[in-house]
Amino acid sequence: MVGKRLAALSLVLALMIVLTLLISAAGDSTRRDTSSPNDTDPARTIGRTGNNSNNETCGNNICESGEANLPGGCGPNADPSCLGPPSYAGTCPQDCENNTNNSIWEKCGTFDNRTERIKCRLMNAERFANFSESDESCQGLRNRSLCVALYVRSQNCYKMDGERKDRCFMMVANFTQSQLAKEVNMSENKTHSREKVRHYMVLVLYNLQERVEKAVEKERLTVDEGAILVNKIVEIKRAILDGAAKTEIRTMLQELREIWRTYKADE
Secondary structure, three states, X not given: OHHXXXXXXXXXXXXXXXXXXXXXXXXXXOOOOOOOOOOOOHHHHOOOOOOOOOOOOOOOOOOOOOOOOOOOOOOOOOOOOOOOOOOOOXXXXXXXXXXXXXXXXXXXXXXXXXXXXXXXXXXXXXXXXXXXXXXXHHOOOOOHHHHHHHHHHHHHHHHOOHHHHHHHHHHHOOOOOOOHHHHHHOOOOHHHHHHHHHHHHHHHHHHHHHHHHHHHHOOOOOHHHHHHXXXXXXXXXHHHHOOOOHHHHHHHHHHHHHHHHHHOOOO
């Protein structure tokens, strides 16, 4: 039954409660554009061939920080058939033309619907071992470079467990205090401290997303269930990074919680 497949993820509801409490500390909306990103955001194509810098090359060279090696690669010297993993400073694919995963990368990237793109990646998880979640979560955001940097800096945190992981999240979010409440209450710049809390929330949500992906891999969740959950988590992360209002984030967290309860209904 679905409920039993989700047993290993029982702490997720507790995490969502914590996230809901964090919203109060995160402050009000800082979003400039009140329209929320939708499931068919065309801005996800940002970072393809045609970038401004002439110094970007693929193959054995480097890409400028933050540029994605999506269809066409990055820069005028990129192999047009290069469809390797998204790349950041110094991490362009070594041999684009020999990438056996090209067809899968291309197939999954053609879906306009984000849930379908996520489902495709979950169905081909072994081909996407080097996929950067920042490609899906950060594309089209007004503060995309900050979003990408947050993901890049946090990668080592997910190799840790328990309190070490949480401390790592706080370090990545540039906390100066060991507790969330102190970070906000003792800060002279409330806007800056609340921004740190939002970044911390995103890292916790990414941790939750990884649990969902592992549950799909271990067949505790179906691919469809996993795609729906991951899509909702990505939607919430984007809203947080885009400065959405507390009420909007709280509503989305409640929706995520209801999806979880639906999957546990047969328990």
